Amino acid sequence: MLFNTLIIASMKIVAGIIVPVTFALLLTLFSIFGHWNSFFDGLIYMSKPDNNPLQTYIQQLVITITPEAMNNLASDQLIQLMKASNKTLNATKPMVAMIPILLIYPFLQRYFVHGIVLGSVKE
Numbered sequence: 001m002l003f004n005t006l007i008i009a010s011m012k013i014v015a016g017i018i019v020p021v022t023f024a025l026l027l028t029l030f031s032i033f034g035h036w037n038s039f040f041d042g043l044i045y046m047s048k049p050d051n052n053p054l055q056t057y058i059q060q061l062v063i064t065i066t067p068e069a070m071n072n073l074a075s076d077q078l079i080q081l082m083k084a085s086n087k088t089l090n091a092t093k094p095m096v097a098m099i100p101i102l103l104i105y106p107f108l109q110r111y112f113v114h115g116i117v118l119g120s121v122k123e
Helices: 002-036 040-045 054-060 067-071 075-083 086-120
Strands: none
Touching (some): 002 086, 040 054
């Protein structure tokens, strides 16, 4: 009974205080990440593949093994090529895409904190 009361009280605090204060921040972050992660816009709007944004380029990366390439490789190189499959490439795509955001976010974090504090102070 006491546990349920604590849960309900904490949900009221979250819904009544925390969500309204952080709403603008969450909306901004989701908007930025939504635009950053949209690869389809690059496919639609870009006429030259050289001008594709990073997400479109990463989405189009595929490892292809042609028979001509297999004839020119040594056996140890073929083994390495077989290990580097599309699963490996697909696992690295999100990590490469996160690098610019991880580099920029620490410099913008103080503005996010300033906005949250400014929005939470009532006069």
